[in-house]
Amino acid sequence: MSELLEVRGLRIEAPKKDGPAIQIVKGVDFDVKAGEVVALIGESGSGKTTISLGSLAYTKPGLEFSGGSIKLKGDDVLTMEPSEVRNLRGNRVAYLAQSAAATFNPALTINEQVTESAVLHGIMTQDEADARAVELYHALELPDPDRIGFRYPHQVSGGQLQRLMAAMALVGRPDLLVLDEPTTALDVTTQIEVLKAFKKVIREEGSAAIYVTHDLAVVAQVADHIVVLYSGEVQEQGSVDQIINHAKHPYTKRLMAAAHAGPKPGMGDKLTDKHDQDTDNIQVKNMTAGYGEIVDGKPAITVLRDINMSVKNGHVVGVIGESGCGKSTLARVIAGLLPPAQGDIIMDGHTLKGLYKNRSKKDLQKIQFVYQMADTALNPKQLISEIIGRPVEMFQNLSGQKNREKVAEILRLVELPVEFAERYPSELSGGQKQRINLARSLAAMPEIMLCDEVTSALDSIVASNVVKLLKRLRDLTGVSFMFITHDLSTVAAFADEIVVLYAGRIVEQGPVDEVLSPPFHPYTRLLISSVPEMRIGWLEETMKKREMAVGIARGVEITDVGCPFYNRCPIAISGTCERVTAPTYELKPGHFISCHHDAKTILDIERNPQQVLHGFEKAIPDEKIAIIAE
């Protein structure tokens, strides 16, 4: 038998007490050959995670297998005894989940969790498993590999934890790995780092893998074979080249269309004249903010420094940067959730009070916050009509019938049926909940909406629909947006201006097309080149660039003096960049860059990459480069 895994006619359903069961997976066939990576792709609800868990003979609570077979080296996992199933899981088939942070037990050391399954299944003694784990930590290029296992999960970074989870899966040398969206929740830079480590380790270990994702660009980098799923059925399958370059099925073509083309200038729609008023809606002046007690205008932990930016009426400003750069903190300061230590927030000609409690009702109404997770932001015990009706009553003094009419109007505005008013959030899909989340902010009739990663948890088709909705809302109501995200492609297609934050400082800002075309700030350049392209071999090409290797291997550190990007910057000037705060200069009207290099130098470097390596080698010792670039 040449196939490692044979899935035939797999059916999984959700039984209902009243009425027929809901079919989740409707007869799926596919194979995984030894040493091959098979990607299951599709949007949420396509059944891709459910199918992948099937290879571990596991279903989420509330689901059950109702037909077909899943044969691992000829043994049908669906008919196994409980003891055989335990021996299958973690030993023959290993699972990697989307969020390593939630998957590691906070109360146990990393090493105990990594080695647990191999020792329990009797494959190795504890000592052998420990040695194997350290070997994997080396292979996964984790820092301090000999001792990282003694730490607790909260003591390592998200990207490291994601790779440690790979070690946990690989320690018992399983025949098959199941990777469930393992990079979706990560920053672009971290995603590359993790993808590279996964790919290397899968190749070295020679194990086969099922890779579940909705991101086609990622699939193009890691998969050998692709299975396209929609609503629990296979639409199309074939080699990665067939699907990526010669898709046949209309659904696959649609997926490709929704997939991100890399961020480029000229992707966005131009503003409609009606709302292009070029007057400032909100202005942030010389603002410094952070957490802890403020003494002499300095917080205990400074996060944001010298922030100067503005959002014009009817404009969309995209705020980008990796996690830990202060994007959400900036929105919290503007919303009044965190008073600034220095500087002013100016709106419609007057300075706003630092803390929301001291702001007038009118000011509160003008600024509305939209949270990332609709699941946690919406009260599960309230009807949609209450969730949206509250701000309508509070800010527009409408109650009774008038309130209900307004709620209906707002629901129509976010393109949801009016009947949804009588439902609870749990009865809606992820995308619908996000629309309610937006509708609640909209109900206050704000002038500006602060959207914190509102599309990050959604898959590409749902996310692009939410962005379309935001555009429509802007055209209809003239509301401004501050759109915080780590997804550059969405910003490129949606924003009018971009603010690039790094370690609490604005390193570059300006009109979207200016920021996305050279000269780039070195950090903007790193972000843009980290966005995966839907092209086979992109990952390898990118990692060959040594300046990418170093930018990716290091994380965000907030520094008090100098340019915080110094230790990741390929063109850093030793002796200057780490000591002196970078000057800010205006390249074109409204386009600012903060860098010790002038625009001409940056452009020269852009054209002549040799120079990049030259400066870069000065900044980083050679042996370190060798390790990173390997």
Added chain:
Amino acid sequence: MQRMVIQRIFIGLVTLWVVSVLVFVGTSVLPGDVAQIVMGQSATPETLAAYRAANGLDQPLYMQYATWLGGMVTGDLGISKAGGASISSLIGGRFGNTMFLAGVVAIISVPLSVILGLIAAMYPATWIDRVLTFGTLSLISVPDFFIATFMVLIFAVNLGWLPAIAHISPEDTMMETIRASAMPLITLIIVVSAQMIRMTRAGILNVMNSPYIEMSILKGVRRNRIIVRHAFLNAIGPIVNVVALNLAYLVSGVVIVETIFAYPGLAKLMIDGVQTRDLPLVQACAMIFCGTYVILIILSDVAAILSNPRLRNPK
């Protein structure tokens, strides 16, 4: 982490001080004149005044408080207003009895409840879980005096196995003491265990919904090991809190059980003190009870801190 522990102890001391003020002021504003009660109806105003002067009752309240607090801190609990014996000697034996009762109950009930709670969590919705859930729910709903009276009816009146009155004295042998106090012990074990079993079960089942538990299932770990090794450690915080509150109840809240079995414990002594308007005795007992609460809660907080690796091992 050391700082957090020291902070907890400091907060505990402040709480104790606030409690001392409340206890002192509270007992002082109670109606009734100690001198009048002690000297009786026939006392003349002169003898009353003399009594007050001798006992410092004529001084301003804050002076009385300072003297009293000073005594408390140095271990001098004062002289009983009724009978004139030193309060330390009155409390001494009773304190030992209460500690014996609380200690034995704790030693039996804490491991018992945690184990039963674990078992209920390991086999949810099976007959074991149903029996435990039904039993604990029923026992929580039934007041302790009912359980106590019921026990007397069965074991003392009908079966005649155990004495209805828990009469213990220092000369008794260990076996005699245990036999004499068997019924209050069993009653208390039932009362405190029910709540601890339920909290252990709920705490663990709550953790069982976490993604890291699903991960351990997918690693092929047995359910029993998942509960003991993965879930229990994360549920310790809430469990320890309930245990601490129940232990504190054993010291102070057992008045009814002590009264029914005529068990010579501290809570009963305090009730007697209230009846005789023996304020120094009431104050001393109140301080001991509050001290027990504060100490147990500090201990449970420290245990919760120690069981949390985030607090134990900062980044």
